[in-house]
Amino acid sequence: MNTPLAERMRPKTLNDYFGQQHLVGPSGTLTQMIAHGVFPSLIFWGPPGTGKTTLAQLLAQEKNRPFYQLSAINTGVKEIREILQKAAQNGGLFSAKNPILFIDEIHRFSKSQQDSLLNAVEKGVVTLIGATTENPSFEVINALLSRCQVYILNPLNASELKEILDRALQTDRFLKERNIKLQEDKALLELSGGDARKMLSILELVIQAQTDVPLVITNALVLETIQHKSMLFDKKGDFHYDIISAFIKSIRGSDPNAAVYWLARMIEAGEDIKFIARRLLILAAEDIGIANPNALVLANSTFQAVSVVGYPEGRILLSECALYLASSPKSNSAYTAITAAQKTVAETGNLGIPLHLRNAPTKMMKELGYGAHYKYAHDFENNFVDQEFLPQAIAKTTFYKPGNNPKEAQLKNYLKNCWKDKYDF
16 A cells, blocks of 8 residues: 555544644634635644644635645746636635635745735635744745734644544554554654654554554554654654754753754754754844854854755754854843834834934935934044934833843943943943
8 A cells, every 4th residue: 555544544524633623623713714604815834744734625625615736845936827827717706616725835935936926815816725834924925924814733632643543543444454453552642742644654654564463552562663763754844843942942051962962853853954054043143142243153154054065964063053052151132122122113103213314415405404413423532422313202212231141241331331321231
């Protein structure tokens, strides 16, 4: 049998769908949408094996809609346009036959590919359903995100996973022929990490590795069969949120031993080398920042280098960077400063730019006072002069608060000496 067990067990109706009761349960959000005939474009965000693709297919079936499916891994703008042209022939805005376009791993689409969807989504040529394991706030362009409702899919719990196991053993013809007896399920449940596809793949691998009939599945048998290979099941698919989270938190917590362990886990699982390097780049700015500006330089160099070197040698570069970042002083002042500034912008809107800070390239602008009374810092002692740079409505607002580390202690002293008591450094 060439079809994988996970594919054979894919639900055929919403009644067979396990998990995500907040979406498809009796009072779930999507259940209510189906009941009321309201069906906007959607983005499903969640870890692998939680049923994103299956749910999209079942929703199309439930609404009796034409269904088009693309994968962001091997789709270009040309393919998107061809699909949209076909979809346009099947209906339009509010049409009962309004097609559903499902895009798996939509976070892998470039900006131009996402842009190519905007008009069709805006005009209702298609109802878009995107699936992503990445935070759509960062990976989906704002224009497309604003046209979609985002719903989170959660890892399946032990009870839901057990139901899936029971159904597989009771209904799959090939498992019934092997007379499989599930004596213990703890190892299967724990190795799955809430991923139904991974759990069924592990079960299938264990069964294929044995010839006994009947076959009794125990925790020991599962662990003996899988050993370290359990990490490789999704090497060509989505990455593991828990491991990258543990990796980042270990570096943030200044534990180089834990950092290199979690790095090794990701490398052994076949994680995308550029993904790991990109996360190190973000961490260098967010969690180390001004406490050690060289961290960002090293992280950027690492990203560029591993992009050229790749595996296996790239693991050494990643290790050096991870160990350096974990051992570095920490500060999140750059992160908190921009967050505070954005919050103020959101609350106060587009405040006027003070006249003395405005550019005055024309005579009229000069006559209007643009640039007047601006003081050129280099004309003054120590290249500093006290003047107002913020809009009057938010004058003296402090966004940057130096962290508690040697580098920023020096910066704090310098800034306090310049600005005296104006800002609360």
